[in-house]
Amino acid sequence: MLRRPGLGVYLLAGWPSEKTYREAVAGMDGLVDFFELGIPSPNPKYDGPFIRRAHREVSAPVWDKPSAPTYLMGYWEDARGRPADLFERAASLGARGVLLPDLLIDFPEELDTYLKLTREYGLAPVFFLPSKFPYALAKRLAASKPDFIYIGLYAATGIELPVYVERNVKILRELAPDVYIVAGFAVDSPAKAAKLVRAGADGIVVGTAFMRRLQKDVREALAFLAEVKKALLDL
């Protein structure tokens, strides 16, 4: 089980450089409760401009898995031809599951395939829902006892919109009372992280805000994570 409240971090495998990436992973040991390990994609469609650019900057991914629970994150669209490869990589890396943000939005008919592959490779199911989702789907996902359901708070990573996100988290909480809920997209401050947990999230994921700092200075990035972690522990 993931820690409650939990701090999650989105990493893009091998970014911004092999060296910095390895430093960061090492520095987060004991600080970060779980990881989403992004697979560089030619079309990271749910990402904002910053992470989009990052995807293009990765020349050689580094598949170092942190010690904390880790989930591979990619797009079903990219894996579509041979989805088993993705699950196999996750299993071989020791990841706990594969998160596919476009699965239920663009390929809802592939849910059963996903569950089957997950079972076959001994992984745990994890799901991504956008902020607006069918209630029946949320209940169905909850029933499959996933490690977590990730709710994307906005339309794309790193871009805050005037949306009352706590309300959406609360609604998902009511529909999936026993599921670990992760909230992410544009979580850029300790205060915001705390607000989301108060609204019902079990964990939050920091992506763009962490990567912006990481690009400048590993220590600054780790310090930011520590602040967020403190805010969560203080709750």
Place this chain on the structure above:
Amino acid sequence: MLRRPGLGVYLLAGWPSEKTYREAVAGMDGLVDFFELGIPSPNPKYDGPFIRRAHREVSAPVWDKPSAPTYLMGYWEDARGRPADLFERAASLGARGVLLPDLLIDFPEELDTYLKLTREYGLAPVFFLPSKFPYALAKRLAASKPDFIYIGLYAATGIELPVYVERNVKILRELAPDVYIVAGFAVDSPAKAAKLVRAGADGIVVGTAFMRRLQKDVREALAFLAEVKKALLDL
């Protein structure tokens, strides 16, 4: 009081000729119950084509009054400049009243003048109403205890239209239960005369149908009146 049911005839003073007119008047003695004696008019606006032409054909009116009750009939419009002259003529002829078909339609504001002149010259009021009339007006006229109210069944004399005239007579009957009601315009058969009396009229007036015959032959015209009279007496 006028006889019930009563046969009335419309005469145009001196038409079609002095001689025929005099013969007709003499022949109607004892047959006809009351007369409307028409004054030739330059604009006999409520008359159909036949009587219109007759008005133009009278060169010298003949003012022989029949022995039965007689009412002078003219247009207020023609008398407008000096209305008293008309009433004076009626009085001097021994007529019982003056019938002005356009009074209440075109000059409703002159009703009081009419009543005043009628009183001054010792005449009885008589009124003309079209087939569509204000109920309040009918009641007001009835209250002035006229010799009769004449209901014009159609839009003009001598022209039958697809109108349910008995209904209109019945309505006037209900509004003026004690008043002698005369029905006229296009009464062209004994059967029609009887129908109108059955609907509630006390008397009917024959005009165009009589004059058409009179123009050809006095005896035919009188025979027609006798038939109408018989139909009324048989009721």
Place this chain on the structure above:
Amino acid sequence: ESRIGLLTRILPSALIDQEFSAERWITVPEEVRDAYRRVGRPTPLLRAEGLERALGTGVRIYYKYEGVLPVGSHKLNTALAQAYYAKADGAVEVATETGAGQWGMAVSLAAALFGLKAVVFMTRSSYNSKRQRLTFMRTYGATVYPSPSEVTEAGRRHYRPDHPGSLGIAISEAVEYVLSGEKRRYLPGSVLEFVLMHQTVIGLEAVRQLPEEPDAAVACVGGGSNFAGFTYPMIGMKLRGEGFDKTRFVAVEAEAAPKLTKGEYKYDFPDAVGILPMIKMYTLGHDYVPPPVHAAGLRYHGAAPSLSLLRKLGIVEPLSYPQEEVMKAAVLFARTEGIVPAPESAHAIRAVLDLAKKLPRGSVIAFNLSGHGLLDSDAYEKFL
């Protein structure tokens, strides 16, 4: 043949009976009630909250809105009744004339709904310039001829390709068309009393819908049918002592055709060429031509006989306004109430603005919005 006699050969017979009926109430046939229901009757009675706020005079304003009818105006009320009676006479075809096309559109739809063929003679100038209503008449299945046409004697007498036509010629053509075939009837859109009577469905509904009796009831006057339709039921109640005792009745006409305010009360022809019987009315003369710049409707030279009499007796008060002021009122109404009014109906609105300023706070005005102006963009384009 007399003009009156002619009527019996061209009009549905029940309409002639209605014209001369002494009945206070004439029952609407079940089939006509059904047609009314299907086209959207009862029409709504609305409160002009936006206009009231814009005026800020503390006067409450209500309006009956006939524009929800599919042809966009009240004309359909009598067209449906007339088409029904034509069918009852065994007719399979109805004919009429039209200028700008409102009446032609109403007849075309009424004929379609009762399974009759409609033939419309449209003045050629309108035929060329008012393409929208022409198109919709055809959409409803009507045959539309530009008048003067080549299909009648009367048309051929005047026919030239560039003849603008006139309502008089178009009436002659429609009448001739009806007389020259079997099972045809002529449907008149103008001042006959039965036309006014059919329109009283407006006022009868309004009397039930109005939450309070108005201090003034207002409608515009072309020939009088929309005014009569809205107010006669109230005027009747007032004269019979059954209500509306404090209500004034205001008839609003175009300054371009000011028969009630400046006309003469006399016998005149209802049509421009003297085919139909003369009637006693306020008139500017049957050959009256409104100023050519006038685009806001209500161009007719006379007012219906009963309306003329009511005005003569002082029961109805006439007002007239120039086109410019009327269109200004129309625009204010569109912006505050949302409905683009027909320029004709906007005459009533203009009078309402005046009354709302003159009447004490707490007064109530009701008016008839006889149609919308979505097919009258030309009048608005000229004005804006």
Place this chain on the structure above:
Amino acid sequence: ESRIGLLTRILPSALIDQEFSAERWITVPEEVRDAYRRVGRPTPLLRAEGLERALGTGVRIYYKYEGVLPVGSHKLNTALAQAYYAKADGAVEVATETGAGQWGMAVSLAAALFGLKAVVFMTRSSYNSKRQRLTFMRTYGATVYPSPSEVTEAGRRHYRPDHPGSLGIAISEAVEYVLSGEKRRYLPGSVLEFVLMHQTVIGLEAVRQLPEEPDAAVACVGGGSNFAGFTYPMIGMKLRGEGFDKTRFVAVEAEAAPKLTKGEYKYDFPDAVGILPMIKMYTLGHDYVPPPVHAAGLRYHGAAPSLSLLRKLGIVEPLSYPQEEVMKAAVLFARTEGIVPAPESAHAIRAVLDLAKKLPRGSVIAFNLSGHGLLDSDAYEKFL
């Protein structure tokens, strides 16, 4: 700046929240409800008795009629909501783009009713040919620029007096206009989810008004807002097991823009030039141009994301018809029901005719008549 980020600077903020809200029910603000009431909501649900008789298939047909709204179509439902939220953001001006003018007219009226100024960029070819809607936008007080115009950078880039314009350029102009001044908001008329949600007022009313649950619920699809507005409340009930379990949902598009029947399910731009964020939808490509002879509306290249998903999942069945057949159905409807339908709405009618023939006697069909065609006489004139 990202396309999504741009939205926060141009759209009323409440609308962005609605776009991403997980709430099943979003309350209509009192002021919007009030505006709905004033413009004539609830709109009527009618039984198509005349059409039923003409078909003689023993199928009962009901339709919800949005044409009674003053602008003649359903577009006003979201325009009023959007204008309200713009005002709530402190805006004093709203801007948008329009092609044929339906959306421009709706925004112009909505702005007038909420006391806002409206600025509309209208494609120059429509500006020159669709004078009626242009005139009515101005009647409502809007400032209308032919696009490309000289008032924005984007316009000046393309400006030539004879440039026909495009919706893409017009959108760029409206967005630039909003960004270049204070207290301005951009109001989108197309496929965004909040637009669809605002339109559900149609279906929510229909659910209450329908005397029986239909075997098929039908509406046409341009971007999807009228279809969604009519059917989503029923689809929601069906998916939640609250009713409408036997109802099929039929989305009818023009064969000239057959995204649901022949398009691809993919990410594409909702606008022709790629200013707005991409969305996942059935699309013909954002640069798709329908055949030039096509005059019957529904020219949009894509279908709203939620509608696309429902179609993908088989909950919504798509159909498409060619213009000629659609206009034939429109004329039949006008002649039997009296209402001249908007050519767009006539697509739904066309599908209803097919369904009425295929379904067993006693079946029930309900469809949305999203507007009248009184401002579309050109489409009828071409067809007749």
